[in-house]
């Protein structure tokens with residue numbers, strides 16, 4: 001970054017667009033307000049006055065459309081997995097995921113359960129892992145600051161991230177259910193962006209056998 | 216327990232055991248719904264429905280509260296060969312979800328329940344995890 005020191009045209013800086021975007025994004029991380037289990041109580045504490053998330057520009061948004069960070073605060077059950085993935089796929093690009101607590105890291109104390117995924121990374125691309133059961137608010141803040149660092153170091157122009165995240169290996173025992181045409185695709189499927197102003201097409205298979213879009 | 220409740224239990228041939236903390240009454244499976252309906256007519260309120268795996272059979276446990284607030288349980292037994300019972304959803308509407316939970320975790324099918332599907336596990340699940348015969352898979356790491 002440079003400052004243009006010109007007496008006739010004061011108040012200019014020079015930088016690249018990429019750096020400017022990274023600077024802005026890393027200082028306005030907006031997590032989606034989705035609590036899953038007991039770790040979300042600690043997440044709420046971190047958002048409240050004593051620890052005060054807002055001073056870092058971290059503000060919870062109630063709509064995934066307005067959010068770019070997903071904090072996964074707890075174990076993801078197999079029944080919940082399609083919903084969590086749908087929320088993630090609805091978030092604005094580029095987006096990041098924080099796995100908070102041992103449940104989100106590996107399944108934690110529920111790792112052998114018949115109904116819990118062994119970690120959020122089974123269905124989501126996790127960027128930051130915060131250990132603890134639950135992690136203290138300081139730990140969550142520290143994790144968020146690490147994410148801030150990661151964001152400010154990652155170029156997102158021409159990013160390889162896709163609008164639709166498809167896990168590399170979809171676990172067989174818990175097939176992710178197709179809640180809508182844009183939600184979960186088979187592993188390795190190629191996402192095709194539908195043309196605007198035309199009825200949505202299924203990226204896989206023929207369009208006629210696809211369920212009606214009810215939106 | 217009120218005399219009305221005792222009379223209903225006696226009429227349906229229930230075996231009453233009052234030695235424990237709560238009175239317990241065992242009825243035959245054929246009398247399960249009729250007995251519950253008559254208890255409802257005495258003013259007994261629904262508290263919970265759950266089940267216990269006894270190995271040979273799954274025991275259904277219906278927890279009721281009679282009018283002066285005495286809690287008692289009505290029990291019946293479904294042998295493993297026929298895990299079926301009549302639904303109480305028509306008698307106690309909240310029993311619908313409890314029965315779905317018992318179906319999900321124990322595999323007992325309730326005939327007459329308006330929506331006999333899984334409630335806690337995803338529909339793709341094929342297991343009934345609270346059965347004693349259910350074994351967790353070995354962890355691979």
Ligand code: SF4
Nearest residue numbers: 038039101102103133
């Ligand atoms: S890591 Fe601990 S506190 Fe967090 S969701 Fe799991 S059990 Fe709850």
